[in-house]
Amino acid sequence: MILENIGLALQSLVANKMRALLTMLGIIIGIMSIIAIMIIGDALSATVSDELAMLGADNIMVGITERDPDNDEQDEFALMGSWSITGRRPTPEDLISDQMIEDMRHYFGEDILGIALSRTLANSVQVRDLELYANVHAIGANPDYFASGGGMMGMGNMILTDGRLIDNEDLAQNAMVAVVSDSLVARMFPDYVDPIGQQVRLFLHNSIEIYTIIGVYTIAQQSGFVQVGPPGHDNAPTNLYIPLTTASHGILHRDRWQSITIVAAPHRNVHDLTDEIQAFFDILYENNEFWRASSMNMASLLDTIAVMMSSISLAIAFIAGISLLVGGIGVMNIMLVSVTERTREIGTRKALGAKNYHIRFQFVIESLIVALCGGIIGMILGVVIGGLAANLFGVPLVISPGVIVGSMLFSMAIGVFFGIYPANRAAKLDPIEALRYE
């Protein structure tokens, strides 16, 4: 009986293709949006989590942020971009000092594996040798900087392919040595000579400095969404690392830092340590009227991103829900039309012995089939859109079976829910009236 009713329902769908399609439109759009959002959301959060975690899940970043007089809770994103909302700039006294770092190291002892420090010597300058040149950002770094994976906003997954990294001895000697990218090597040494020990001329704004290459690194391939490493095109600037002390040479406040990155020891919970470091700096900045030091870690950033993503998803899901509601009402509407159109048929069926439940069942099944067809079309479109979006963002397409099954069940539930009222109306028709209906 179920199978035959399904057959009948499909027949009447095929007989009224255009009407059926229009009826299903709301459900198609609703299911499509939900599936697409879920696929995109899943893919993005998976990728973002992976890539951010790669940047150092054990890293704790401490940076100077402006005090918000109205709000004690500091926005962690202030660390990632603008330092000041009011345009005020921190004075050297407001910055984190070497003394503070030493105190902190002393205070936390074994809990801290290292403290990454870096200072930009010059952005977008060139290394030149006659007609050969390469664009670089010249950055001073301490050995811990490499251990932290380049700090939180650093290089991502940097891999040393040749030579060595900068060590404490280089720092002590203010050595004129550099760790360069493989793409710089490719541009400057097209003849495949061993780059280690070669010299490069760094053209700064008003001087030329000569560095000896001690190491070559490469950036492991990443997907396109979170572009932490240098962009891939041929002559994009890459980072050229020199000893921190060399970069700080001649700088007035060389013991002051706008932000530092602390690498937590593996035995410590990063969240707890972040809170302890925050408490430590809160005491140091207690008397600073305008500035404070904020600490955060990658995990809390991930949480923030997750919250952001889920609220976006929720908003779109809400819209999709409205679309499904409208779709459901559309199904109900067309089922009511169908019941009216087929009044005589219903009368005939009753005269031939159909009981109320037979009629009710027939129309509920029909409504369910309409909604399910809409759901299937919507699901296919949703997967296509999700796939296109995943492709656009360069993230892998993840389709969880739960989403597919869930959305199919949901569209069936819509069909049943919105089909019951028309089906009841059909079932309750008086056979005499129905047979007489013109």
Add this chain to the structure above:
Amino acid sequence: MLELTNIVKKYFIGEPNELTVLKGLNIKIAEGEFVAIVGQSGSGKSTLMNIMGALDRPTEGDYTLAGVEVAKMKDGQLSEIRNQKIGFVFQTFNLIPRTTALSNVALPLFYMGVSKRKRYKKAKELLKLVEMDDRMDHMPNELSGGQKQRVAIARSLINDPAIILADEPTGALDSKTGDLVMDIFTKINRQQKKTVIIITHNPELAQQTDRIITLSDGQIISDTPSPGGQSRENAGEASMHASRPDTAAEVCV
């Protein structure tokens, strides 16, 4: 087979416009009879048909069909009576659209819960009986009026009913096709020994049956053997002759 006793049907009961459509009818129809119920519009014949067809309940009176008291049944039980004891033939054929002739014929058995194979086997036999077996896969809109009515007659027979109720079965057909349909009813009555009741306003049609019950203003004004029916019987189908006189005598007005 079928006995209606003091059947009264009223509408708008207790309201100022209360209407008594049937005013105490008594009808007894024996198995194998071929009866016409005639009357003008508004005589109450449609209401009578609805009651006989278990589509409606009388306000007062008793109705026994094939030994079952039907008058006070609930809707669900009436459905079962219609499904098992009554075969309907309508003026407008009322085939289910977008459904093959074969499926249409088999439909009552579907509601009876008979297996698909058995339903279709029997439906094919009946389509053969009405000489429609070559069109069993046609949709109703691919059939002419006469063909549709033949399919409808096959459908009315599929549940092996106690009575076949035909409401103006030739009303939507031209006279030639109408004659053909009447021939089928006659054949069913004579060969299958089915009780056939035809409701019509057309006296000529009534002439082709064996017994004519005339209704006027909710009352039976005559109940006589049909002269045409007798002649048809005399023409060679004497088998039903025996039961004829006593049934007429049992009818009270």
